Amino acid sequence: MERFQIGIIGAGRIGRVHAENIAKFVPQMEIKTVADPYMSPEAEEFLRGLRIPNLSRDAEDILQDPEIRAVIVCSPTDWHAEYVIQAAKAGKHVFVEKPIDYRLERVHEAIDAARAAGVKLQVGFNRRFDRHHHAVYEAVRSGRVGKVNLVKISSRDPEPPAIDYVKVSGGIFYDMMVHDFDMARFLAGSEVTEVFAYGAVLVDPAIGEAGDVDTAVVTLKFANGAMGVIDNSRRAVYGYDQRVEVFGSEGAVMDVNDTPTNAVYYGADGSIASPCYKIMWDRYTGAFAAEQQAFAEAVLNGTEPLVTGEDGLYPILIAAAATKSLKEGRPVKLSEIEAI
Template identity: 70%
Template sequence: MKVGIIGAGRIGKVHARNISMYIPEIQIKTIVDPFMNKNMEQFAKKYGIPNITKDANDILNDPEIEAVLICSSTDTHAKYIIKAAKAGKHIFCEKPIDYDLKRVHEAIDAAKNAGVKLQIGFCRRFDHNHHAVYSMVRDGKVGKVNIIKISSRDPEPPSIDYVKVSGGIFYDMMIHDFDMARFLAGSEVTEVNAVGSVLVDPEIGKAGDVDTAVVTLKFENDAIGIIDNSRKAVYGYDQRVEVFGSEGCAFNNNDIPNTAVLCNEDRTSCENTYKVMWDRYTGAFVAEMHAFLDAIDNNKETLVTGVDGLYPVLMAAAATKSLKEGRPVKISEVE
C-alpha cells in the first residue's frame, strides 16, 4: 500500500522511520510539510521517501496513494481528514481530531460518508503491557471493574511555544489517558473532576496552562477512575496502569530497556525507564500501523475509530471546564 504523510515534524518522522524500518507492506510515496527544510529533506532521503513537497494536494490528488497519515499540527487535523475523505483516501490521524467538538463531528461524518477507514493514533492501546492488562480485564480475571488508576508523567515539559498552541495538558497529554481509561473500563465516562497546579515551570502557568494535574472520573458502570499527569519526572518516562476489581487486580510497571538487575553490598539496581516517548512506544507505533493496514486490506472497522477519537475530546473539554470552574462537570454539559 502506498501512503502519504502530511507533517514532517516529530510524530511524522516517528511514523516514517517505523514504517520504513519495520513495515515493508507499506511504502511511503510522498511526505509533505509547509515548512519543509534541508533537515526534513535529508530525513526523507535517508528513509527512502522519493517525493518531498510543501503542498498537501500533491498527496490528495495522487491516485496511487491509497491512504494518508495526518501528522500535522492539531489545528489542521479536521481539515485534512475532510479533504482526504473527499479524495477517497483512507485516513490515519494523530490525536486529537480537533479541539472544537463541531469540527470533530464534521471530520468523523466526512470519513463515514466517503466510506473510507479512519483510525485515530491512540498508540497506547497497542502497547504490549497496557494491552495485557486490558486482556485480563476483558477476560473477566479481575471481576467487576471498581477502580482504574493511570499515571502518566513525561521526562521533561515541551517548549513554551508548543504549550501555547497545544490546547492544554488535558488535550495534549492526558487525552491519551482519557482514551486508556475508557478502553480499560469498557464504559463511557459520565463525570469529570479536575485539579491542577503549576509546579514544574512558571512559564507554563503564564501560558495559561498547568503542568501537574489529577482527574477523577465516574463511569456509566459506576467504576471510578483516577489519572495523574506531570510534565516532568526526573527519572524518565513514567507510564503505569492499574485496574482493581471485585475478584482481583491487574497492573503493569514501566517498560525499561532491559530487565537485568545488579545486586551488590551497596544496593540493588536495574535499568532506568525510557527517556522519550518514541523509544517507549516503538512497538505500539508499529502495531497500530499494522492494524490500520489490516483494516484496509480486509475491509474491517479500525481498532480506534473516529468515535474513539471523539470521547477523549469530550473528556478533555469537561476536565478543562472543571479546572476553570472548580467543580465536577458532567459529560452531558459539554457534549
C-alpha cells in the same frame, strides 16, 4: 503480499517516527510521498535515507494523486481535521494523529466526512497497542479481575514542552492527558459520565503564565459504576513514567514502567536497575509500529479500525469536561459538554 501506496502529511518529529516505522515494519504500506510546507533540511535527509521517492511542500501532491490509497496525517493539530476532511473527499483512507481537533464541531465534521466518503478513519491513540498496556486490557476483558471497580493511571513526562507549544496545545488535558482519557475508557470498558479536575503550577511558572497547569489529577465516574483516577505531571526527573492499574472484584492487574533492560545488578551497597526510557518515541516504539500495522490491515481487509473516529471524539469530550471542571471547581457531567 498485497501492498498499497500512502502519503504522509507532516515531516515533523511524529511524521518521521511514523515514516520510519512504516518503512521498517509495515510491508503492506509503501510510502510514495511525504509533504510538509516547512520541511527542514534535516527532515529531507532523514526521509531520503528511508528511500521515500517524493518529498514535497504541497499536500495537494498527496491528496490529488490517484495512486495514493491512504493518508497519514501528522500535521500541526489545528490542521488535523481539515486534512482528514480533504483526504476523505478525495476517497482516501485516513490515519490521523491525536487529537482530531480541540473543537468538538470540527471533530464531528471530520468523522462525518469519513463516514460519508466510506473511507476508514483511525486515530493515533498508540498506547492501546503497547504490549504491556494491552496485557492489562486482555486480563480485564477475560474476566480475571471480575467487575471493574477502579482504574488508576499515572502519566508523567521527563520534562515540560517548550512554552511556545504550551501556548497553542490546548492545555494539559488536550495534549497530554487525552491519551489517558482514551486509555481509561479502553480499560474500564465503559464510557465516562462525570469528571472532576484539580490542577496546579508546580513545575514551571511560565506554564502558568501561558494559561495552563503542569500538574493535574482527574477523577472519573463511569457508566458501569467504576471510578478512575489519572495523574499527570510535566516533569518526572527519573524519566518517562507510564503505569496503569485495574482493580476489580476478583483481583487486580497492573503494569510497571518499561525499561531498556530488566537486568538488575545486586551488590553490597544495594541494587541498581535500568532507568526508565527518557522519551516517548523509545518507550512506545512497538506501539507506533503496531498501530500502523493495524491500520494497514483495516484498509486491506475492509474492517473497522481498532481506534475509530468515535474513539477519537470521546477523549476530547472528557478533556473539555476536565477543562471546565478545573475552571469552575466542580464536577462536570459529560452530558453538559455534549449539550453545548
